[in-house]
Amino acid sequence: MANNPMLGIWHTTTLQSAQEHQQAYRKQKRTVDELIVPNAPEPDEAAQKRTRSSGHGPSIWRPRELPGLTASSIEYVGGSAVRGRSGHISEYSQRKTIAATPTSTLDPLLSLSHPIYALPDKLVANFAGLGIKTIYPWQKQCLLGPGLLKGEKNLVYSAPTGGGKSLVADVLMLRRVLDDRDAKAILALPYVALVQEKVRWLRNVVSGITREDIGQKRPDEQKFWANRADKDTIRVVGFFGGSKIRATWQDFDIAVCTIEKANSLVNTIITDCSVSELKAVVLDECHMIDDGHRGYLLELLATKILCLGQQVQIVAMSATLTNIGLLKDWLQGHSYETKYRPVPIEEHLVYNGKIYAAGSTASLLKTVSQLGSKSQSTQPPARHLREIRPSDHRELKDPVLNAVVALANETARAGFGVLVFCSSRAGCESDAISIGRVLPAFKEADPVVQEKRLDLLEDLRSLSTGLDPKLEQTVPVGAGLTTEERELIANGYDNGTLKVCVATCSLAAGINLPARRVILHNARMGRDLVGPAMLRQMRGRAGRKGKDELGETYLCCRENDLNAVVDLMDAEVPQLSSCLISDKRRIQRALLEIIAIRLATSREALDDYVSKTMLSYSAEANSVIEHVEASLEELQEKGFIVVDRFSNFEATQLGKAIVISSLDPEDGNYIHNELKKALQAFVLDGEMHVLYTFTPIQDLGAVTINWRAFWNEMEQLDESGLRVMNLLGLKPVVVNKMLGGGTLKESTTQEKELSLRYHRFYLALQLRDICNEFPIHRVAQKYGMPRGSVQTLAQTCEGFAAGIIKFCEAMGWGAMAAALDHFSDRLKAGARSDLLALAKITFIKSRTARIFWDNGFKTVAAIANADPKELLPVLLQAQPNKVRLEIKDEQKSRDKLLAKAKVISDSANRIWQMEMRQEVDEE
Known part of the structure; x- marks a missing residue:
């Protein structure tokens, strides 16, 4: 049986797919390597297997076929493979009847056309066209909270994943934008993929709305809208990554941003005094606020809004909030909580081939406790609902893998979508291969579906990064997919072209693809157990409103993890707290930002700002004061701020450059020192020095240098590249030592900085290949890096490069900024200079x-x-x-x-x- 076209695969940050299309695909013309990589290594075995087709002339690539497997049967207790608990017909042969949600006929307020919501008819029609004909009772109750529709109060609310929480924020945000022709709104999301998806959604929502539509609802405002040059009332723009677009109010009405871009945008509009036009700020996934890596920027953003002295409605939402009262007090608004889900979820525990009901935490804990108990219990053991037969195949002897494959196979063959979450990339690859081998062959699929899958494979192959040849056969070890690929696969999965997607656990928060069935291949992410919030994120993907009548989750557990699962399932989602005084001392960045944008320059104003942070609501007052004092002193010592003759604080040129480039003070200090050295001897007769400057300086601990690859590339460097190594203090003798098994010392500050330079130069070598049109999979193969990690590196460096260019411009280093800007274009295009246009x-x-x-x-x-x-x-x-x-x-x-x-x-x-x-x- 051929590797199956019903399967899509995701890795840490991206979707890994196209394995499912192999038997149907025949490659003609030249390969990517033949076209654009003249010095690339020889094509792999799969790429060399070409035969001639007498009918078409050009060589046709034929993929190898993996031997097929048969999935184990899943039988109900009592031996029936059809009837389930209490003898009921399986949900796969007879769908369940679900109680209907009250309609607008019974409650007129459940219709968005009700006058109380004051939405244009066209907007209501657009919502209906997108499937939202009525709202849920909880959404009505939330929207009618005190002062919300008029924008007089802020709102923080919590609703389960799939419960429709985004619609509440959309309605409130659109109300603010429609109330005033000059009104603007900012929506902050944590991930680029979510930003892109939200931009598409909002553009569909506001499509075709004209000033005449506005006039029908609010005649008094028709005059103002008539002054607009463009016909559409709402312009939606996304801001993320290394975009060079300078955000200006004239270009959009709603800015959908990543967290970093949203914070930077607020700094910009405060600095240029156009913040008066801002009327709404939406903070999605606000539970991330205690993430010291980047989520803390949500606290900085919201606190600045609270200090403005003008009415800007803040709407914060999340599916996992436990201490919502803290956020309510901090944001000085209204709060609302609901547990409502339009599609019910049935939860299960799978242990040793048996499927147990776990409809609630209590039942799961009881079941696990009985399963894990070694002593004689007076209570009868928990009765399992179904049993997965052991497999006769050697590859499926592991009961957990066998369960995952059987459950995925059952779902896909029934025509439903399934998401499988694994603990690692290797786990994704193993599961994807096994599942693909049990699903129906491509030739057995419906002809219409066949064509859709073939079209999808064509689209994947035509992407700028090319399609990994191994990916067309199976999932390559350590591979990942690009953002473009993830979007294509997401669309393919969402419209039913693909039935199975395999993802790492960490991707659960960054996707919005619900499934009929969610399968967890153990409860770990890497070696560590996932947290309660992450577990909820994964389970929350079960159930599709409008497509499925219910959702199912299956947690496949090993005996060694039984006790850990008990603790995990019993654990509450951790309460939120500010991380401004964590080890990273984020309070320094908060203070530097408000001083640089002149939101607060006196000590009194600084104290007022600090009093409006979430930190002041969740930490000891004396501790906060001590950290503020220490931070102000350190900012002065580093030369980021000074005190003028009126005892007010003022940001120095360096301090302003750090804020403009969105760097942390600690990172900004390092970058400043690196760039000062580069100014004295910047190597411009090659590309290595520029690309080294673009490499990130955070989170490099996970980058493992392949010293053999480092040595091979070092030996091929031209004179310009060797000069860069020399200027950076990187020595061939050290590389040779590492090749023999040595380790880089990191005891002192100097040793840590030198180790950082070796890591950054190693990444710069990869960036060099990307800019010279090497396909991503070739770069990954060459340096022993996961394919997804290489693509993530390129994307991360785009954003980092944009910040470095802004830093240079703010410091008055125009020549260096211009040189960096050129290579930034090459990095984004993944091409040489001649192709940039x-x-x-x-x-x-x-x-x-x-x-x-x-x-x-x-x-x-x-x-x-x-x-x-x-x-x-x-x-x-x-x-x-x-x-x-x-x-x-x-x-x-x-x-x-x-x-x-x-x-x-x-x-x-x-x-x-x-x-x-x-x-x-x-x-």
Whole structure:
């Protein structure tokens, strides 16, 4: 049986997929390596296995097929494989009847068209078109809280994942934006993927809303909206990563941002005195506020809003809040809690091949206690509901793996979606391979679904990073997928093209893909148990409103983990607390920011700011005062702030540069010292010094240097690269020592900084390859890094590079900023300098851009002036053909590519026209 096309795979930050499409896919044209990596290693075995097709001429790549497996049967107690508890028909053969939620017929306030919500008819229609025809009773009660609809009160609320909590924030935020033609709103989310998804959602929500629509609801405001040049009333823009776009109110009405970008945006609008237009701030996943790594920025952001002295409605929400009262007091608002879920969840514990009911924590604890007890119990043992038969296959002898595979197989074959969470990348790979081997072969799928899967594989292969050849056969060891791939796979899973996705536990908070069944392959993330909040995140993905009548979770547990599972399931989600006075001393950044943006410069104003932090509501007053005093002294010692003759605090140029570049004071000090050294001898006749400057300085402890790869690359460095090593104090003799099994000393500050330089240079070597168009999987293979980690490195460096460029500009180092800016473009495009212009065109990234260049389309103007039909042969070359089932399928594929060529042509025309206008203006 071929490796199965129903399977998508996710790793730490990305989705790992396309394994499911192998039997159907036939590769034509040249490989990625043949096209753009002339000096790359020889293609792997899979890429070399090519045969000639007498019908089509070009070589066709045929994937190897993995031997098939048969999933174990799952039988109900009593031997029936059909009937379940109490003899009821299985939910897979007869869906359960779920009590209906009250409708707007019974309660008019459950309709968003009710006058009390004052929403335009078009907006209500858009919500209905997206499936929201009525709201839940809890949403009504929450929205009608005191002063909320009028924006007079802040709100903090908690609702389970899948319970519809985002809609409440959306309605309140849109009310604020619609109430005033100049009103703006900021929505902060923790992950880039969530930002991108939310931007798409909100754009659909506000699509087509015109000033006439506003006038129908509020005639008194029609005059104001008539002054708007654009027809749409609400413009939604996303801000994340290393974007060079400078956020200005003129460009958008709602800014959907990552936490870092939201905090930076608030600093900007306070500095330029345009903050008066801000009317709403939404903080999603606000439980992250006690995350010292980045979540603490939520506290800084909200506290600055509270200090403004103007009405800005703050809406904070989360699925995992225990001490909501603390947030209510801090935000001086209204609070609301609900446990409502529109789709009920059935929870199960799987142990030693037996499935036990765990509908509540109490029943789970009772079951686990009985299972784990070694003594004789007077109570009868917990009765299991179903039993998973042992497998006859050697590969599935492990009862936990056998259970995971059997449960996933049962769900997918029934036509439902399933998410499998694993503890590690290796676990994802192992589970994905095993599940793929038991699912139906590609040829058994519905022809429509076959075509969708083939189209998805084509899209994956055409991405700028290329598709890992091994990924087309199976899941490569340690591999990961790019953001673009994750988006494609997420869409494929959400629309039913794919049925199974395997993810690491840490990804549960960064995805929004509910499933009929969620399977946990043990309760660990790496070697450690997941926390209660993470466990809720994973289990909360079960159940799809509108697609499933119920959700199911299965926690597959080993005997050694029974007691740990008892503690985990019994544990409450930790209460939130401020981390501004943690080991990282985040209070320093808080104080430096408000001084730099001049929100507070006197000691009285600083004290007032501190009194409005969550810290002041959760820590001893004396302790807070001591930390503030110590932090102010240290900021002065480091030269970040000074005291003027009026005893007010003022940020120095260095202090302002640190705030503008969104660096922590400690990191800013290190970066300043590194850049000062670089200014004295910056190596500009190569790329290594610039790329080294772009490498991050945080979280490098997880980066393990492959010293053999380091040595091999060092030996191939040109004179420019060797000079960079020398300037950084990196010595070949040390690399040789490490190659022999030595270790880098990190006892002193100097030794720690030197170790950091070796790690950063190792990452810079990888960035060099990315900028020179090496496919991500080749870079990962070359340096022994997980593929997902390499892509994450590139994305992280884009944001870090943007901060470094801002730092240089603020310090007055314009020449260095310009040099860094050029390489920032190369890093984002993943291409050499000659392709930067082409890479700005929609659908044209590094790999595709190189093919256009090789075919004579070397400028934006050349593509803009070409007929889309002229671009079709290039796209055919860049995008290998899929299996040709019928002639009409071949034509359909060409029609899709022609539509893509038209989009490329239109995008090139827009860019070309802008360039022409700019040239005219400069003349």
